Amino acid sequence: MPRRRKKRRNFTFNNNNGIKYEVLFHKPNSRHYGDADGTCSDPEGKHPTVHINPYLTKQSELNTSIHEFTHAFFWDATEQEVYKFANTLSRFLYNHCKWRKLERAKYKEGEVYKAGVLEPEKDSPIKAKRKRNGNAKSINRKTKRKRSAKRNRK
Numbered sequence: 001m002p003r004r005r006k007k008r009r010n011f012t013f014n015n016n017n018g019i020k021y022e023v024l025f026h027k028p029n030s031r032h033y034g035d036a037d038g039t040c041s042d043p044e045g046k047h048p049t050v051h052i053n054p055y056l057t058k059q060s061e062l063n064t065s066i067h068e069f070t071h072a073f074f075w076d077a078t079e080q081e082v083y084k085f086a087n088t089l090s091r092f093l094y095n096h097c098k099w100r101k102l103e104r105a106k107y108k109e110g111e112v113y114k115a116g117v118l119e120p121e122k123d124s125p126i127k128a129k130r131k132r133n134g135n136a137k138s139i140n141r142k143t144k145r146k147r148s149a150k151r152n153r154k
Helices: 058-073 079-096 104-109 125-133 135-153
Strands: 011-014 020-024 038-040 049-052
Touching (some): 038 058, 049 058
Parallel strands (some): 020 049
Antiparallel strands (some): 011 020, 038 049
């Protein structure tokens, strides 16, 4: 029997006026918004949301996210101001800083560390506490069992 994927909870945040927004990754309704890649609803509405099209390129998704979050925080800003800000910031982060979206599967399997994309984390206080309590051994046994089960399946 195939395993069910855990449903990811949607990201929520409060803007500078304390209004709670929810971020949803699905295409905005084309009947209402046309070819828009993202939308941000009115903060005074019943359920303020940000919609982002999940079928965009990594750079376009970054740009759209910045654009819609800017609307959420600065609702009164003109579309031209938001457009210029989002384009400038996304271009800086993507081209100059080389920010990229990581694929979850590769991140979980450790491929990003092998490829040198990320450096392994230093021991955090939480990890150090686990080691002192002896829980690290049980965690390591579980991961070893999972890895050996994966190898046996192949």
